[in-house]
Amino acid sequence: MKCSRCGHVGPDKDFIKGHRTYNGTVGRCKECRAKIGKAWRTKQDVMPKPFIPVPNMLERTRVDIGVLRLQKIVDRRLGKEPNRIESNFGIKAILKELNGPYEACFPETINHYRIVLISLTSVMDIENLIYTFERYCPETVTAKIIVGGFGVINIKLIVPYIDVAVFGRAEGQINDIINGFSFENTWRKEYDPEVTRQYQIRQPQYLLEGENSIGCRNRCSYCQYGHIRLPIGKAVKYNPGKGIHTPETDWKGLVVDKAGAYITAWDGWSETTRLRVNKNITDDDIISKLLDIGNNRDVVNTVHMKIFQITGYLWETKESVLEDIESVGLMLADIDKQITNKFVIVFLVTPFGPEPLTPMQYEPANIYIDWRGTLMGTKVYYGEHIKAFVLNLITGPFVLMKRVWINRAEIGDLDRFKAVAFNTKIKRMPERYKVPWLLENKHINPGLFGRVGGSGADYLYI
Structure with missing residues (x-):
């Protein structure tokens, strides 16, 4: 041996x-x-170093700056990962620039700090902030609250809770903002409590660590990102950068050279709809791309493709959308006959919501059709090589209603918003009954969700 x-x-x-x-x-x-x-x-067998008690060894070193983790209204759990501070590009860059130490804090301990930073990553974080302060924070908050992030657009609902709002990127500014300096992209409650002044959305000054690019070469009429984030240098295809495990880009920039998972977007079931919202993807573009991938010999196993779709534009009805989906199924059936590789295509549907600072910001939102109940689990096409279906994760009309309300809210809407958003009776209702019940009982104004002449976020400019 x-x-x-x-x-x-x-x-x-x-x-x-x-x-x-x-x-x-x-x-x-x-x-x-x-x-x-x-x-x-x-x-x-190594002995530990001898333990020597020192004076005040249990005394806590004071940290002036806390970073608050918001509570999520949806599931009542922490909205961010519990063991670390938020990891998006913006907050990471801001925290690296701070002159003083910081630590993660919780709503219950918010008054232990002089300054509290809150990152709002989407419009729905406005609701999460309201819920966090109403449910968990002390009745009197003594810390100075500074909010920033991509979700900081219309702040009129959260004015009672915050002291400073930063619009757009804040790299190179954060220490001056903490020290009381004002900029064109900085709102301060002490100077403008009714939000009557104009504020600029500050553009990126440089690429942060992990960012491959900023901005998008497409100018889709519904997309807020493409209109409020101007590219640095030449506009490039959408590329979210480091930390995204699945390749994600626009349809024309999509390159599939091996099996695996990919994320892209059509944002309209028909060519007519896509071109109408300046999404320049024709049916021929779709057919050509799928044929190239379907006959690529380097692709050995199944290609899993998640495609974002937007449904419920102002000209669309339930019947027209179902007809368009049927047409997509026929197109996929024709492609299926001409390819050898296998696809699993998952459509992730989002109802159209007019976003501030876009060409469609004043258009109506269809809060009357329950797209979740209409499209959830729809089989678009099941064939030999292609299986395509609609994913069950579709935003219901109640969430759409809240999203549009937040974007169009005015000073004074907070009490009514809280009465609707946090109502336990509404929470227990099936999704399809919530908005009809609110409309029937006149708890919401239907005019707010139709075509409007102005919006609560009109105080912003690029």
């Missing part, structure tokens, strides 16, 4: 009974086993 460690060859008695190969030709000799055991015991 041969020792796997030192190479010694000898009789069976020279080796321990364990650590042997299945055929008994290689094992571990007793001498090597003894050396390993001695090294392990020596390592474990």
Whole structure:
């Protein structure tokens, strides 16, 4: 038998009974086993450094700046990962620039800090902030609250809770903002409590760590990102950068050279709809791309593709959308006959909501059709090579209603918004009944969700 460690060859008695190969030709000799055991015991026998008590050793070092984790209204759990501060590009860059130490804080301990930073990553974080302060924070908050992030657009609902709002990117500014300086992109309650002044959405000054690009070469009429984030240098295809595990880009920039998962978007079921919202993807573009991928010999296994779709534009009805989906199924059926590789296509549908600072910001939102109940689980096409269906995760009309309300809210809407958003009776209702019940009982104004002449976020400019 041969020792796997030192190479010694000898009789069976020279080796321990364990650590042997299945055929008994290689094992571990007793001498090597003894050396390993001695090294392990020596390592474990190290005495710890002597413990010497010092004065005030339990006294907590004061940290002036806290970073608040919002509570999520949807599931009442932490809205961010529980063991670390938010990891999006913006907040990471801001925290690196801070002159002083900071730490994660919770609503219950918010008054332990002089400054509290809150990152709002989407419009729905406005609702999460309201819920967090109403449900968990002390009745009187003494810390100065500074909010920033992509979700900071219309702040009129959260004016009672915050002291400073930063619109757009704040790299290179954060320490001055904390110290009381004002900029064109900075709102301060002490100077403008009714939000009557104009504020600029500050553009990126440079790429942050992990960012591949900023901005988008497309100017889709519904997309807020493409209109409020101007590109640095030449506009490029959408590329979210580091931290995204699945490749994600626009349809024309999508490159599939091997099997795996990919994320892209059509944002309209028909060519007519896509072109109408300046989404320049024709049916021929779709057919050509799927044929190229479907016959690519380098793609050995299944391609999993998640495609974002927007449904419920102002000219669309339930019947027209179902007809468009049927047409997509017929198109996929024709492609299926001409390819050899396999696809699983999942459509992730989002109801259209007019976003501030876009060409469609004043258009109506269809809060009357329950797209979740209409499209959830729809089989678009099931064939030999292609399986396509609508994912069950579709925003219901109640969430759409809240999103549009937040974007169009005015000073003074807070009490009514809280009465609707946090109503336990509404929460227990099936999704399809919530908005009709609110409309029937006149708890919401239908005019707010139709075509409007102005919006609560009209105080912003690029």
